[in-house]
Amino acid sequence: MKNDFDEFNDRSRSEQRAKRRKTNIILNSLIIAVLILIIIVAVSIFSSGDKEQVKTDDKTVEKSEKMSKIQEKPNEKAENKQPKNKDNEKVDEEEINNNEETTETDAETEDSEPVITEGGSSPNVKNTVINPAWKPVGTDQTGEHTTVFNKDSADWSEMENAISYATGLSHDNMTIWFLGNGGENKAIGTVTSKDNQQVYRVYIEWVDGQGWKPTKVEELYENDKGR
Structure with missing residues (x-):
């Protein structure tokens, strides 16, 4: 079991x-x-x-x-x-070209040397100087310009400034022997240094809005306007 x-x-x-x-x-x-x-x-x-x-x-x-x-x-x-305005493009190009030409002309003028030649408009002229770099001396006058040969006038004072600028003579060392009419908006002045060693005949012309500008300086042998 x-x-x-x-x-x-x-x-x-x-x-x-x-x-x-x-x-x-x-x-x-x-x-x-x-x-x-x-x-x-x-x-x-x-x-x-x-x-x-x-x-x-x-x-x-x-x-x-x-x-x-x-x-x-x-x-x-x-x-x-x-719209493409071709006229505007041409105008812009012309303005650019004109500005470039003006800039180049100004640069050439500033870099130009004075041109000095012997003799001049009369036998009394020793040398003639023309400087392309000369510029107007500025003016306080406004409106239409009329040349005034009056010693107390603003025009006379500004003509003195132009003559001083062209000759390099300061106002204190400059005697004006003659300042008269040289044509329309033109004047001629004869000046000397105080010691009479430097004698100049100066040609200036008026530039609207800018004042008187020298155009030619003649160095003289003697003062032909002396008294």
């Missing part, structure tokens, strides 16, 4: 162990299957989300490109509609 009972117990134990093994295998298989399903679902969700994001980005880029093209077209039309 004992042997039969033991055999029965051994059989029941082995059956229980087999059942446990099967149960464990089934449970493990189910767990693995669930994990695989979770992984598949997660991958599908992420991949679909990325695709939607890519589609959204592509749509955004397309929209921005379309908007930029729409904005560019009116600007191109506006540029095409703007």
Whole structure:
């Protein structure tokens, strides 16, 4: 009897162990299957989300490109509609060329050396000086100009300034022996230094709005206007 009972117990134990093994295998298989399903679902969700994001980005880029093209077209039309004024372009070019020529002329005038020649308008002339760099000395007078040979006038004072400027003699070292009419808006003056060692005949002319300008200086041997 004992042997039969033991055999029965051994059989029941082995059956229980087999059942446990099967149960464990089934449970493990189910767990693995669930994990695989979770992984598949997660991958599908992420991949679909990325695709939607890519589609959204592509749509955004397309929209921005379309908007930029729409904005560019009116600007191109506006540029095409703007009239090209060839006359204005020609005028601007002429003004630029004139300004360049004026600048070059002024530079040449400033760099020019005085031209000194022997002799002049009479045997009493030692040397004649013409300086292209001479400019008008300025004026306080306004309106239409009329030359006035009056020692108390503004015109006389400005003519003195022009003669001093041309000869290099200061007012304190200059004696005016003659200052008279040299033609329309022109004057001639004969001056000496205080020691009478320097004698000049000066030709000046009026420039509207700018004053008297020296045009020629003659250095004389002797003062032909002396008393």
